[in-house]
Amino acid sequence: MVGTAGEPGARPGLATHVDDVRLLPEELALASRNHGMPLEALRYDVTPVGLHYLLIHFDIPVLDPEGWRLEVGGLVDRPLSLSLEDLRARPAVTVPVTMECAGNGRTALLPRAVSQPWGLEAVGTGRWTGTPLAPLLAEAGLRPEAVEVVFTGADRGMEGGIEQDYQRSLPVAEAGRDEVLLAHELNGRPLPPQHGFPVRLLVPGWYGMASVKWLRRIEAVGEPFQGYQQVRSYRLRRDADDPGRPLDRILPRALMVPPGIPDFATRERIVPPGTTRLEGRAWSGHGPIVRVEVSADGGVTWSDAQLGEPASPWAWTPWWLDWEPAGPGRHELRCRATDRAGNVQPEEAPWNWGGYANNGHQRVPVVVT
Amino acid sequence: MVGTAGEPGARPGLATHVDDVRLLPEELALASRNHGMPLEALRYDVTPVGLHYLLIHFDIPVLDPEGWRLEVGGLVDRPLSLSLEDLRARPAVTVPVTMECAGNGRTALLPRAVSQPWGLEAVGTGRWTGTPLAPLLAEAGLRPEAVEVVFTGADRGMEGGIEQDYQRSLPVAEAGRDEVLLAHELNGRPLPPQHGFPVRLLVPGWYGMASVKWLRRIEAVGEPFQGYQQVRSYRLRRDADDPGRPLDRILPRALMVPPGIPDFATRERIVPPGTTRLEGRAWSGHGPIVRVEVSADGGVTWSDAQLGEPASPWAWTPWWLDWEPAGPGRHELRCRATDRAGNVQPEEAPWNWGGYANNGHQRVPVVVT
The missing domain is CATH 3.90.420.10 (Oxidoreductase, molybdopterin-binding domain)
Incomplete structure (x- = not known):
């Protein structure tokens, strides 16, 4: 789909939406x-x-x-x-x-x-x-x-x-x-x-x-x-x-530092066997972060990460978790945050016209060597 | 064209080249x-x-x-x-x-x-x-x-x-x-x-x-x-x-500050009537910049810009030119640099496999109101 001119004042002929992943x-x-x-x-x-x-x-x-x-x-x-x-x-x-x-x-x-x-x-x-x-x-x-x-x-x-x-x-x-x-x-x-x-x-x-x-x-x-x-x-x-x-307050989100080393072109991560510390930050404009969970199997099972102290009530909260891969091969890492107001980061955020506030899970494909 | 696997060591299935403008x-x-x-x-x-x-x-x-x-x-x-x-x-x-x-x-x-x-x-x-x-x-x-x-x-x-x-x-x-x-x-x-x-x-x-x-x-x-x-x-x-x-030394290039104000999505420039100062910088790794030319008609005719002093022999050279648009409507601005070694920025640089050293002219479409 390439939509045009749906927006009042949009330029004629200029796409407003595309469903092609290419830019x-x-x-x-x-x-x-x-x-x-x-x-x-x-x-x-x-x-x-x-x-x-x-x-x-x-x-x-x-x-x-x-x-x-x-x-x-x-x-x-x-x-x-x-x-x-x-x-x-x-x-x-x-x-x-x-x-x-x-x-x-x-x-x-x-x-x-x-x-x-x-x-x-x-x-x-x-x-x-x-x-x-x-x-x-x-x-x-x-x-x-x-x-x-x-x-x-x-x-x-x-x-x-x-x-x-x-x-x-x-x-x-x-x-x-x-x-x-x-x-x-x-x-x-x-x-x-x-x-x-x-x-x-x-x-x-x-x-x-x-x-x-x-x-x-x-x-x-x-x-x-x-x-x-x-x-x-x-x-x-x-x-x-x-x-x-x-839009007003920021919805909760957790992100991780992609572990291991990257492939230049694909940004796929290569992770050595053994314990890898996963770490990241989580934040919400609706209240303090009270929980961050991590999944190493594409969202089937989740483990609680440890939380550190944010530098201020308005700054992100550090989190970490030591991950022991089940074995070599491909894994999909995810993380999700919960704030004190009870907002939990969804697997998929609802679609909307402007493409805003998408706080669906980060997905990090990794290859364990 | 989507080429694959031509590069020694490339990932199978990963494109190396595309001829689609989309990313x-x-x-x-x-x-x-x-x-x-x-x-x-x-x-x-x-x-x-x-x-x-x-x-x-x-x-x-x-x-x-x-x-x-x-x-x-x-x-x-x-x-x-x-x-x-x-x-x-x-x-x-x-x-x-x-x-x-x-x-x-x-x-x-x-x-x-x-x-x-x-x-x-x-x-x-x-x-x-x-x-x-x-x-x-x-x-x-x-x-x-x-x-x-x-x-x-x-x-x-x-x-x-x-x-x-x-x-x-x-x-x-x-x-x-x-x-x-x-x-x-x-x-x-x-x-x-x-x-x-x-x-x-x-x-x-x-x-x-x-x-x-x-x-x-x-x-x-x-x-x-x-x-x-x-x-x-x-x-x-x-x-x-x-x-x-x-690749080694930088080929000559001039760039201009896009004049006027931008459209958010297209980055097209909207320029008021009357005199507009065009300004920019030019540089080359092959020697000092000795000339910058500007075209307001898509490269048909060119005018010499004034050159300032670079901050060092290795820094870009400032240039400027006052432009009086022929009238309202669309114009294509360009600029090109020449260095003391005699290298002139080409209209189109030669294609090469890695997409390097493309010092073809900058083209800046503007709409004069």
Whole structure:
């Protein structure tokens, strides 16, 4: 199936969905720009800069930190215009946060939405430093009639036939959560350009689309925001006509470091006989991870992994399990996470129009020598 | 065409070449790990960490800098075993170097070799700090019968059916060039894991395959090295049976920052009417860039761009040209570079079995509004 033009504003002739596992040229163009985290980097508590995933909708803008201002306006009593120095002078907190793209796992949902063709690499954990948003909204005098706060980035382009700045909103209650930050450092250094220099929003526990990069305006509004990235994109929809429901918190997922050594082309893993320590990370935006299970027989039987301590309530939880292969040959390893809210990672996640929130099991084929 | 098993040691059933523009699953798996540089990052003299291209054959190894040693042996009178502190205590130079993957441009060569499916993003310029290799080889007492120096990385995997450490050699004369470094810093900081921490080789002017990452052994040998990455991969070959000739120095290429704003899915550029400054970078491993030309009519007519100064003899040269579109509608922009050795970037580069060294013109379709 190659669907076309189902999306309001879609380009005529541009496929929206394909059921071929092979990628279209526009998917390749996206894959060439947007970076996944090679899964061996699950070893790090905090992902080194350059290995954290990146999804850049339009172009990385070049912003002059001297001239940059953050405007805070809309339904507030005292609009603010803040320089980078103003923001850096405010109280700051530093917190490791695991961020995941809502489209992670998209290529396993067929027919596949034609967008960034993520495997399972669209994740990373940054040690972010920034100033909490809530006190700043309080200083601006957020009015009681405000229902949402709209965040506008400096990146601009076309999507779905609509020219737009990248914009997303949060309900007032979410924007006011203690852990929502205006971040200006990553891993102890000023933000790299690709992560939103000079300042980005950071919404721990939510998929990455909420954490608007290259922030330039914050506006309180009295009606739900109707921007493209809010009402057309980043929603769980049955089809093009279904308004669907918005994506928000990250569903639970466990991933493992692929064990052994890889084949360059197939990425198949070659594992020596004897005990192999399987290790990885698990996370959820719905609460702490309480269980990670591992299967070495394609999901027939499962064993509990040991859990370590996450670096923060918003960071991934380390897990490990020593595996003794039954014998040489092919095995399929899997893992699955459960969070304290009771969400268990499913074998297969439900298909949806945009290819979002696919937290089905990771499957790692290995050959034991 | 899907070719199979033409490569000695290739997996039966695994395609080696496809003439479909769509990508196979193994190409997607590689694209999900290996990072291109989004072309708007051509704006920077030195590429910020995290935007430089990355080609990682196997897995990123985790190396303990305390326990790490670099062994220098083979045909030398005084074998050495050096710690990271030993290397950091030696005289150091810092130099901006443009590095490009030999496979950059691969997807435009059909039938396409099934490997990392690069568009044109496999490039970057790092400010590398390291100690020159030549004095170290002299201290070790390189013997006159040595013909090559073999560099071994700590990354290990299967390729072409052969389990291997990543290894490449240089002829003694090339290894002894003043500008060849053992690099331990990138952009003023210790190497990130993905760029070869703690120490990598750096061979300015050569395609990236020569600059072995995660270096652990340097060995002088009396016969040309026969490792997989030397005699099977990274060669210009007509077909699977042609031994071909090895890749070495980077062919000239100019790239532009795609002007205007992008469409998310197609990456087509939307450009306002009036004057647009086109800008980019050009480089060659065969000598300084002496000319960059730009065409706005798909290569029919060309105009000379202005050239700036490169940050070093091994770094890309900035160029720019103010473009006044003839009118609204679709235009195809191109650029091409000429180096002092007289190499001119061709419209189409010759096809070859591995999909290497494709320095055909960049083509940037734009819509002027």
